[in-house]
Amino acid sequence: MVVPELRRWRAAGPQVVRIANAVRPRLASAVTTVGPRIARLAKGVRVGPAHLPRPPRPRTVRTWQYTAGAATAGLALAAGVVTVAGPWDANGQRTAERDRAVALERSGGADHGRSGTAAGAPAPAPSAEPVLAGLGAAKGAVGTKKTAPGQTAFSDLLGPLLDDPALGGSHAAAVIDVATGARLYGAGAGKALTPASTTKIATAVAALSALGPDHRLTTRTALEPDTGELVLVGGGDPTLTAHARPGGWASLRALAADTAKALGERGIRKVTLSYDTTLYSGPALHPIGVNDNLAPVSALTADEGRSDDSVSGPAARAADPAADAAARFAGFLKDAGVTTTSPGPSKASTRAQTLATVTSPPLAALVERMLTNSDNDIAEALARHTALASGRPASFSGGAGAIATQLRELGLPMSGASFHDGSGLDRSDRLTAGLLTALLAKAGDPDRPGLRPVLTGLPVAGFTGTLSSRYTDGAAGVVRAKTGTLTGVNTLAGTVVDQDGRLLAFAFLASDTANGPEAQAALDRTATALARCGCR
Numbered sequence: 233m234v235v236p237e238l239r240r241w242r243a244a245g246p247q248v249v250r251i252a253n254a255v256r257p258r259l260a261s262a263v264t265t266v267g268p269r270i271a272r273l274a275k276g277v278r279v280g281p282a283h284l285p286r287p288p289r290p291r292t293v294r295t296w297q298y299t300a301g302a303a304t305a306g307l308a309l310a311a312g313v314v315t316v317a318g319p320w321d322a323n324g325q326r327t328a329e330r331d332r333a334v335a336l337e338r339s340g341g342a343d344h345g346r347s348g349t350a351a352g353a354p355a356p357a358p359s360a361e362p363v364l365a366g367l368g369a370a371k372g373a374v375g376t377k378k379t380a381p382g383q384t385a386f387s388d389l390l391g392p393l394l395d396d397p398a399l400g401g402s403h404a405a406a407v408i409d410v411a412t413g414a415r416l417y418g419a420g421a422g423k424a425l426t427p428a429s430t431t432k433i434a435t436a437v438a439a440l441s442a443l444g445p446d447h448r449l450t451t452r453t454a455l456e457p458d459t460g461e462l463v464l465v466g467g468g469d470p471t472l473t474a475h476a477r478p479g480g481w482a483s484l485r486a487l488a489a490d491t492a493k494a495l496g497e498r499g500i501r502k503v504t505l506s507y508d509t510t511l512y513s514g515p516a517l518h519p520i521g522v523n524d525n526l527a528p529v530s531a532l533t534a535d536e537g538r539s540d541d542s543v544s545g546p547a548a549r550a551a552d553p554a555a556d557a558a559a560r561f562a563g564f565l566k567d568a569g570v571t572t573t574s575p576g577p578s579k580a581s582t583r584a585q586t587l588a589t590v591t592s593p594p595l596a597a598l599v600e601r602m603l604t605n606s607d608n609d610i611a612e613a614l615a616r617h618t619a620l621a622s623g624r625p626a627s628f629s630g631g632a633g634a635i636a637t638q639l640r641e642l643g644l645p646m647s648g649a650s651f652h653d654g655s656g657l658d659r660s661d662r663l664t665a666g667l668l669t670a671l672l673a674k675a676g677d678p679d680r681p682g683l684r685p686v687l688t689g690l691p692v693a694g695f696t697g698t699l700s701s702r703y704t705d706g707a708a709g710v711v712r713a714k715t716g717t718l719t720g721v722n723t724l725a726g727t728v729v730d731q732d733g734r735l736l737a738f739a740f741l742a743s744d745t746a747n748g749p750e751a752q753a754a755l756d757r758t759a760t761a762l763a764r765c766g767c768r
Contacts (some may be wrong), residue, residue: 396754404425404739405418406664408736409735410734439599462503464505472592488565488568514627526657532554544605596684619633693759717752728763
């Protein structure tokens with residue numbers, strides 16, 4: 233039953249929470265400051281002890297006593313209003329929300345704790361600037377033509393920085409106000425250049441649009457009724473892990489244990505084992521060839537086919553990730569009391585009975601991990617799942633076409649854009665600075681909350697992912713951006729809150745760079761200047 237009188241209160245809920253967030257720090261400070269005084273004043277209005285020989289004489293309570301009592305009650309009521317939506321952490325986020333995110337298998341947040349840093353290394357900053365801190369700060373479109381006295385024009389600030397010789401012979405840039413969508417600066421913003429790993433921003437937007445942030449990927453085992461063959465069926469989960477401590481990701485060990493239990497209930501202790509990778513099609517090897525940055529793309533892989541215990545960055549990979557995963561699975565079954573044949577490729581029939589499953593965290597978590605660590609394996613997997621959701625083949629070309637289609641359907645500026653993979657490792661990819669900033673603005677659209685992981689997954693300068701060692705003497709904790717690096721190519725695209733509190737989206741692309749570290753430093757200086765400027 234809906235009570236009509238409650239509708240206005242439900243509608244006002246978000247505003248009440250925002251007001252509570254805004255007043256909480258000042259309220260806490262006020263309580264700390266006046267609390268002792270209020271306590272002393274309140275003590276003055278208490279009724280005397282009951283054991284006195286004579287009852288107190290009736291008297292009139294003075295005005296100051298009413299004031300003290302009212303102040304105490306008022307502060308308590310205000311604190312109660314804020315507490316109702318709590319408890320809260322130091323950033324004004326409800327701890328209940330954080331606890332729920334953990335219960336839902338790490339469905340949000342940019343600090344993954346899986347960046348591969350050594351034990352004892354500084355933990356990622358838990359309180360970087362809110363992703364959408366500047367939304368709503370600007371009320372109208374602004375440009376660089378009219379600049380208030382004493383303020384710097386964006387062109388005056390960024391022009392000299394982008395003319396740095398370290399940025400090579402061809403570069404492009406764009407800056408927009410996320411709240412209004414207004415273009416604040418553009419230099420070759422429509423020129424299509426090699427984007428490198430900033431391509432992953434487009435892949436993330438396309439995958440979240442096609443599949444939704446709550447989508448999960450399932451790996452399963454199935455038993456053929458006629459032959460008794462056990463099939464390990466790959467579901468295209470690039471985060472499936474064989475590590476003893478899975479850290480919230482789908483566990484191959486857990487799948488083996490559950491499968492062994494199901495087989496034991498059927499009295500089966502020996503099986504013919506095979507594996508099914510038919511979810512994907514086309515070449516498994518990326519056009520760049522064998523490379524430590526990307527394993528052959530397969531619907532069945534454990535730990536991205538890595539030959540060591542790393543979880544991100546370059547590493548030697550298995551030549552056949554599916555066979556490697558199946559061999560590990562056979563070993564886990566053996567540990568659980570089930571012996572198998574040497575596994576080989578097969579395809580589960582429609583009559584095969586599912587014995588056990590493991591599922592990935594929500595797609596939102598995979599997107600964040602991909603962006604934070606610039607994970608090429610996740611990127612190529614998400615491109616293929618976008619293709620499947622669009623009715624295309626789950627291949628390099630199918631994924632590239634599906635990404636482009638999704639972005640066109642979102643009304644994004646696609647002129648000059650060309651996709652050939654999902655990771656940006658293909659040097660034939662082309663994107664514009666205008667498209668990259670439009671993608672970031674779309675991710676911040678209040679009407680598209682499902683795209684928010686694109687922003688929350690961006691590395692935080694000086695703290696997380698591919699920016700953990702950058703901006704140590706600049707805008708650490710303020711700039712959030714996706715990096716891109718290939719030989720002769722350096723790119724950076726992300727968000728920053730400027731000195732006026734506006735959330736800006738920026739994209740800088742440079743090609744034909746001769747010195748990668750110098751070009752990278754030039755891009756970092758440009759992003760830092762944006763953070764320190766209240767430009768018009």
